[in-house]
Amino acid sequence: MKRINIFVTLFLFTSLNIGAxxxxxxxxxxxxxxxKQFPGKLLPIEQSKLAFEIPGKIKIINVDVGDEVQEGQILAKLDDRxxxxxxxxxxxxxxxxxxxxxxxxxxxxxxxxxxxxxxxxQSDLTIAESEYEFYKVKLEQTNLISPYSGIIQNRFLDSGTVINQGVPILEIVDSNYVEAHISVPIIYLNDMKxxxxYNFQVDGKDIxxxxxxxxxxSPGGSDSRLAIFKFTEFIxxxxxxxxxLKINKKSRGTWVPLRSLSQSDQGLWALYTIDEKNTVIRDLxxxxYFENEYAFVKGTIQDGDLIVLGGAAKIIPGKKIN
Structure with missing residues (x-):
């Protein structure tokens, strides 16, 4: 939070003897x-469960959970005899x-x-060629190929298992990028581009x-939208x-400590200032906006006004300070 307020402590004494x-x-x-800080979950851009396209008996699985793999790598094989x-x-x-x-x-x-x-x-040749190409594909389908570079997230089966087509063997996640899915209130989205x-905190690190x-x-009835952020490193x-989220909002006013404010009528707040004649004035x-111990306020206060921070409960508007 950026504040340009100037704090000074003046030992002023009122005629009521209330001290500094x-x-x-x-x-x-x-x-x-x-x-503002909004939490969300990191998700892989791509995440796939990998299965053989044909039934068979698993001959070998070449990878395990946590292994890094490259696009086109053979991850597992069926008995291809x-x-x-x-x-x-x-x-x-x-x-x-x-x-x-x-x-x-x-x-x-x-x-x-x-x-x-x-x-x-010629017809016999065409049929024979089609059958040859068909069984070439069937042989290729005994290999489970990595569709992209990534990390093995799960391994569901082991070698020797007899499977039907489409039964998941491994789960892979993209190792290049992840996304953060963050629910952001609509009132802040107009200030985002x-x-x-944008800055994030992940596992104690700024990224x-x-x-x-x-x-x-938006989800039904929600005043938020799902904002999606792409990380260029793998997490x-x-x-x-x-x-x-840090946003600059245009508004004329100043930051004051919350302890200088007291509640007034119609949603307004009161604070006490000292004018050039050392007289206590009540301003509305x-x-x-408020954050932590401070509030950004607008109202009748002017540049150079002295706002009373402490002892306001004992101050009477209109009284002079000696």
Whole structure:
């Protein structure tokens, strides 16, 4: 909180013999800074449960919880003997179909076979090639591949387990970036800028993040919106991140200690000032914002006024201070 107030202690004595009075010399400001802290949760930008696309028996799992992996890395394998044997079989059929088609082309050019026979050989070649490509994919599907670079978050099964397709084997989270999802009251969002950098406290450390976007809608009946911040360094997902929001608001007034204020009527507050004739004056002010032991107020006070801080309970407006 930035304050330009000047504190002075004056040992002034009233005719009522109340002793020393502490006063504050006012400096009127055109704005004030407010500080707010909003907690939220750190979430990975990408988080996936990985499964094989075909059923089978797990041959090996190459990674465990906490391991860092790279995009394209083989994380686990199924027993591929059956898939390999089937691929070898259709590869032989494909090679034979190519040989037959090439021979039939020569025979057709020599006029020894009909067009229909050549067309049949070409159709057989196309079918054999399709089967070969199909079983190539099936063999590739016995490998579980990392879709992106990340960290293994969970391992659900072990080697030797017989599984159906789609059963999760591992869970991976993106190791490059995390996001903080923070619920921010709408009244503060107008003072925030998408693309700007904001300070967070995570596990006792100060870390900056970029305000990337707002969720499209507020939760039902809520006066807050979900603000999403992107961190450019990896932090463990699940940690609590606290947004340290500092906003400058335009308003003419000054900071005063809360102890200098007393409640008045119609939502206003009273404080006591001493004018140039050393007379105690009662002024009314409105609290714009308060933080800790101080309030930013606006009202009838002026630059250079001396606000009474202590002994206000014994002061009588209109009395002179000697």
């Amino acid at each position: 009075i502490e006063v504050l010399e006012v400096k009127i400001l055109n704005s004030y800074s407010l500080s 059956e898939a390999q044997a089937r691929l070898n079989q259709v590869k032989a059929s494909f090679d034979l179909a190519k040989q037959v088609f090439n021979r039939f082309q020569d025979l057709r050019q020599q006029g020894h076979i009909s067009v229909q026979e050549l067309d049949k050989a 998408i693309g700007a950098e 900056n993040a970029i305000f990337s976007r707002l969720a499209p809608m 463990s997902p699940g940690s609590i991140a606290k947004l340290n 002010v409105e609290i714009v």
